[in-house]
Amino acid sequence: METPVRLLIHGASGRMGQALMRLAQNDARLRVSAQSGSRESDRLRDLPEFDVAIDFSSPEGFDAVLALCLERGKSLVSGTTGLSAGQFAALEAAGARIPVLWASNFSLGVAVLDRLVGQAGQWLKDWQLDILESHHIHKKDAPSGTALSLGRTAEAASGKAPVYHSLRGGDIVGEHTVQFTGMGERIELTHRATNRDIFAQGALFAAVRLSAKMNGHYRFDDLL
């Protein structure tokens, strides 16, 4: 049997962190060797060895874990949203030194939705473009990272700038609709996540794949 990939779960006490911890513990390909949260972020240097860090924390947490991975020469999978343009640039630059992957959404369904949106946009250049997203009340950023990614794909294909609509309520895991509106007709492409385990499974899959990759800046799509 192959040696398990050693994981650092960054943001381990959060909603995603808890799902990652639970699923990784039952996955023979993986071993959680380190975990961290906001209170420990200034003590990251003391953490045990790991091969791949999985980050679902906050923009501040992302900076700290990226610096740690660069310092130790380890891979980083991040799903943290609300990152600035400067943080994306830092991630891209880090790809020259370590394997890195960031995705606004780690579900297979959203990866497929993104491709469908790109195709639809090519045919619907004059139609109005709206992106509707709903999430639980604790979500901090709006529009969601997934909505922005879908918007970029739709705009690149159709040339239309999207209008974003965000709703926060209850315990909604995540819903996204890309709506193309023409005169007398409308197309709605929707993805509904009902369980955040799908994101955690996708991130764990990405960690296994990334552990075997050369330095570089990867997309979730590249690994599917």
Ligand code: NAD
């Ligand atoms: P959460 O608030 O439940 O958990 C965040 C965790 O990060 C907590 O444990 C917190 O203590 C920790 N944290 C915050 N700041 C930190 C810091 N500076 N250093 C270290 N740890 C820090 O949030 P959540 O619902 O688990 O989501 C976390 C992030 O993941 C958000 O940005 C969210 O939008 C994103 N997310 C992405 C996907 C995806 O598929 N890409 C899916 C769900 C959530």
